[in-house]
Ligand SMILES: O=C(O)CCC(=O)C(=O)O
């Protein structure tokens with residue numbers, strides 16, 4: 001039988017057999033590094049609205065978009081980011097929305113303000129809502145995963161509640177004929193964070209590197225979410241949950257724009273990424289580092305900070 005990324009229903013966890021869901025989530029991440037999530041609770045009309053605004057924001061004039069560039073928030077122009085070990089820039093532009101410091105709560109984190117496009121008044125409320133909904137889904141998934149790692153269900157909650165999670169709205173424009181050989185929409189990479197919860201793209205192209213060394217397309221209905229495990233979870237689990245290499249290939253069919261929206265779930269910067277006691281086995285494979293230092297190192301390696 002052809003291999004397929006496992007499909008899970010989040011309602012099994014919230015209103016069904018929670019232990020069976022936890023088993024399937026753990027197995028999916030171990031075997032594929034990816035799962036498809038149905039019945040995730042993020043309203044489908046919100047996903048539709050977000051897609052519409054993603055198209056609108058990237059259609060704004062280049063100088064308007066560039067005025068909304070503010071480092072890790074707002075707009076990042078085409079050709080800025082490259083995968084960690086790639087010499088070529090990825091063929092994408094993106095807009096990043098971060099967590100903002102909660103009103104009235106003192107937190108030990110530098111959370112810069114977001115940048116909003118004045119031309120699109122619906123952009124801010126829509127993406128604030130989507131950020132909140134994906135954040136909630138991510139916390140639920142971490143609650144489902146915790147018992148599989150010998151942890152109490154609520155273990156991750158305080159680590160991620162004020163963390164540096166970021167929602168990235170991505171646009172891959174039609175690929176130019178004159179593009180340099182070796183340039184792809186998104187070169188092979190692993191995500192940096194704990195989990196990525198991604199609004200499934202409308203177009204094909206996402207592929208994961210399967211455990212047998214072949215590229216496996218990750219395809220699903222755009223009303224579903226796609227979840228993958230990142231490097232920080234790999235470190236915590238001593239590699240028991242690996243960060244799976246994935247990429248976005250150039251269009252094989254019609255040469256049209258592709259949009260996607262990954263939400264990268266990060267803990268607070270001060271959180272140590274030490275290997276969990278239940279996963280140490282014969283010894284930790286990774287030296288201790290905080291989430292903040294690890295993120296800073298990786299952002300430099302992909303060209304997003306100096
Ligand atoms: O566009 C996609 O489907 C995947 C994007 C991705 O892997 C990333 O931004 O880390």
Ligand SMILES: [Fe+2]
Nearest residue numbers: 189190191246
């Ligand atoms: Fe990724």
